[in-house]
Amino acid sequence: MTLKIELIKEKVLSENYFVLRNFTYDLTRRNGEVIRHKREVYDRGNGATILLYNRQKQTVVLIRQFRMATWVNGNPDGMLIETCAGLLDADEPEACARKEAMEETGFEVGEVKKLFELYMSPGGVTELIHFFAAEYTDAQRASAGGGVEDEDIEVLELPFTRALAMIASGEIRDGKTVLLLNWLQLTGLMVQEAACDKLHSK
């Protein structure tokens, strides 16, 4: 059942790099009762992210960068391991994913697969992230990556099994990255762990 919403007031609390608003609205509950809500909503745009994987080498490409929000919330050095990602700005999601792969990892990917679009923090953040995956080859490496302007991004090419182990150990704790690595595991596109360990011990 669709709830009825009537917007009463919208107030901009902060409009600097992104926008924080306070919404007052009346919501008609499923039982017909009307309740008034006040909710703060942070709009920092939508984004795209892409997992690069190589079946032959059984590897994935991730990045490590400083994330202030994690430092504020208990991450001692603020460093986070993630799939490459960016804000859409004026780009279409797929174009954004390709551009971020190029800028952040240095790989110019070929065919990309659209997976899903997910709200990442619906309690208060508008952001919708578009998820992609692409197989990469060494020949597609066009630059060292590292990001643009004031970014300082480290590129990590890891055995897929190592990346999965890093979720279990807590070394990877970024939501979009865990989702994408779990998606790849579920596809069965990567070989089973024992075979993969054998490949990397050669």
Ligand SMILES: Nc1nc2c(ncn2[C@@H]2O[C@H](COP(=O)(O)OP(=O)(O)O[C@H]3O[C@H](CO)[C@@H](O)[C@H](O)[C@@H]3O)[C@@H](O)[C@H]2O)c(=O)[nH]1
């Ligand atoms: N001056 C200033 N610059 C900012 C601010 N916030 C972000 N930036 C700059 O804006 C750029 C954003 O880089 P992108 O690569 O486009 O985005 P992202 O931060 O990696 O975000 C991606 O990942 C996030 C985490 O999962 C996602 O939340 C986001 O949607 C996107 O997919 C960076 O150069 C960053 O320094 C700010 O408050 N002030």
Ligand SMILES: [Mg+2]
């Ligand atoms: Mg980025």
